[in-house]
Amino acid sequence: MIQDLVVATPFLEHVGNGSWIFGNGLWNITQGPIYATKLHYDGSDAIGAAVGHYAGYDGENNLQWQSASIVTQTDEYIDISFLAAEGELHWVIFDGLAGSYQYFVNHALPDISIFRTLFRLDPIRFTSGRTYLKDEPLPDFSMYANATKVQDETWQLANGSFITKYDWSNYVRERDFNGVYGHETGSWYIHPSTDYFSGNHLSQTLTVHRESSTGDTVQLNVVQDTSHFQIGVTTAQPKGKIWGPWLWYLNNGSITDAARQQKEELSKWPYHWLNDTSYQSRGSLTGSLRLSDDRPASGAAVFLGDTDTSVRPLAQGSNYYYSTYADDLGYFSIPNIRTGTYGLLAWSNGDVLGGVYTNFTRSDIVISSKEETALGDLNWVIPSTHTSIFQIGDFDKKAIGFKNGGAPYQHGLAALSPANLTYTVGKSNSKDWYYAQSNLGTWDVVFAIKPADRVSVRTALLTLSLAGYSQSAGMTILLNDDMILGVLGKENITSDPTLYRSGTTSGEWHLFQYEIAVALLHDGENKLSFRIDRYTLWRGFLWDSIILEWV
Structure with missing residues (x-):
């Protein structure tokens, strides 16, 4: 032979x-x-x-x-x-x-x-x-x-x-x-x-x-x-x-x-x-991301993908794709990019940008052979008048920072999160919140409102960022026990398999926002509740961040 x-x-x-x-x-x-x-x-x-x-x-x-x-x-x-x-x-x-x-x-x-x-x-x-x-x-x-x-x-x-x-x-x-x-x-x-x-x-x-x-x-x-x-x-x-x-x-x-x-x-x-020829034909890209409040976009995740930036990055798979992170000054560079036209996306990777939940997008980035495409300074618009009441976890489209978030891949970990939990703003920290909410029960966030704040503003904005969702869990979001702010589940979120396939960090990212009239908030103690009222084993909600702010 x-x-x-x-x-x-x-x-x-x-x-x-x-x-x-x-x-x-x-x-x-x-x-x-x-x-x-x-x-x-x-x-x-x-x-x-x-x-x-x-x-x-x-x-x-x-x-x-x-x-x-x-x-x-x-x-x-x-x-x-x-x-x-x-x-x-x-x-x-x-x-x-x-x-x-x-x-x-x-x-x-x-x-x-x-x-x-x-x-x-x-x-x-x-x-x-x-x-x-x-x-x-x-x-x-x-x-x-x-x-x-x-x-x-x-x-x-x-x-x-x-x-x-x-x-x-x-x-x-x-x-x-x-x-x-x-x-x-x-x-x-x-x-x-x-x-x-x-x-x-x-x-x-x-x-x-x-x-x-x-x-x-x-x-x-x-x-x-x-x-x-x-x-x-x-x-x-x-x-x-x-x-x-x-x-x-x-x-x-x-x-x-x-x-x-x-x-x-x-x-x-x-x-x-x-x-x-197309494999050998390559150029490069540089740029500097700065937030509209003049902060550098330190550590931002930068993705060069399809020209249609409305398509979810994880759903992009027809072409060629490049990723990097900005440095402390917001500067980024990507070498050896195949020539063509791309879309640019950037988002918070936590840490310095942990409170930023908007994305930066730009289409029609042209890469030419043996040339550097220098984008210069890029202005990343963020809300300028919002004031945080509290935030749990950094915005980074990942469950990092929470209990069990980022743990080694392992099946069934979501089921070990508690059914009931109380998080007290000012006393608790992100490690007291779990990466995934799965079991029937309620997670409460207790927070205080100052009377002076209620006089000076009319609306609060609740932003929920999910790092993933695996059906068929259902959640009701309540304020002070009886006011329903929203309902999340298979009816309005498309499922991904992350939680029941051993994932502990991220699946598909989802963002939800709810306006809260100031009259609904009490002087002193308030309670925001996330109640799981529909349960499927190993499924549930993978958390990224929760922020309540005055707008």
Whole structure:
């Protein structure tokens, strides 16, 4: 068999029956019509009885390869294109590199929410998973046999704890490298750029896990996801759109070596060897955000996305996307942007801007090749006459700062929030408020109003910012026990899966505002209540911030 031969240079060989073998002197793999198997590396098969490598979209719509050819060949590498009806998956194999660069070029994908490639590998050889958030053994396959399945890919053990693939999720734009490894072998995905990922800073998706039906070790490479942790949408994919290149990298299981390789890839990106004009045509963007009260927009989240800035950032997935944060003076810069026209959005990332709940938007940002688009000073308009009565939590579209907010991904955590809670303004702090409200009961905010304030103003404004909502929980908002200010639930909020898929930080952001006539507020003590009157296990409201202010 060719897997047992040492072929020094990169190669592709058609072996009939819709199958090909390709690789170099360090590794080789056999590609069939759908699955690639028999990954020969370091003297043995790293896939074994597992399913192998494949690519697809939206569930099990796996691509079927019709042909393969070398489209570029140099003294250093070959670029192999595997062609399917939907597009072409490229493997770029360099001499002496354990692994391969990969990228996918769209030809005819339908509107999609998810696109991914992945390896399902030998579970004996690959026993642990590693992301930037988590590095530990994968659950042993035997654990699933005596566990109770409670929802998709989620099981409850006899001791009450849970195992789920969602616990291995993370934010795609914060990653360094993801992979699976054992004592002798590591398999890693390294993305030196995230410009081909959908969504903004808060886009999150799956990474690695144990396949519950077979025990395979799963190494996921989800490069498009507008579904798993947000309101599910499909987006059109332009012909010629490229996902990648990323590096699939093999080593002896060393995380230190994978980290070294990741730094090397960062230094080489954008890759000079990709022969695509639109990929190579890039410019840069700079600007300085300043609030209308003359404060710099310190630490603001900055997103370069679709020209239609009315489209939710997490629902954007047709084009290329860039994210960064402003510095202390509000200055931001984004290098190596594909040329084209974009929309710019910015919002508070908490801290200095913790009281700012408006967004900055600007359309028609033009990026030209080899040029810097300098936007100069940008004026971010915020309300100028509002005076805060109280605020709980910073506005940052995340549950950070609350009890359990930002905790490691874990299933069922929302159910541990109390049913009833009293928060007293001036005595309590954000850590006394929980990240998610789920159980039947009432959370009260007790606050005081000075008589002088009631004389000088006529209206108060209550602003509620939710970092996410998972149906079918229902909430009634009351003032002083009997005045209903509003009702929130599945009737007026579209659900996202974050809370029941182990998320503790963010899902889809929602903002609600309610005007309160000053006559409804008492001199002295008042009470604002959030009453959960419809309950579904593991669902509920993911909090971002609450502010009451005079307007």
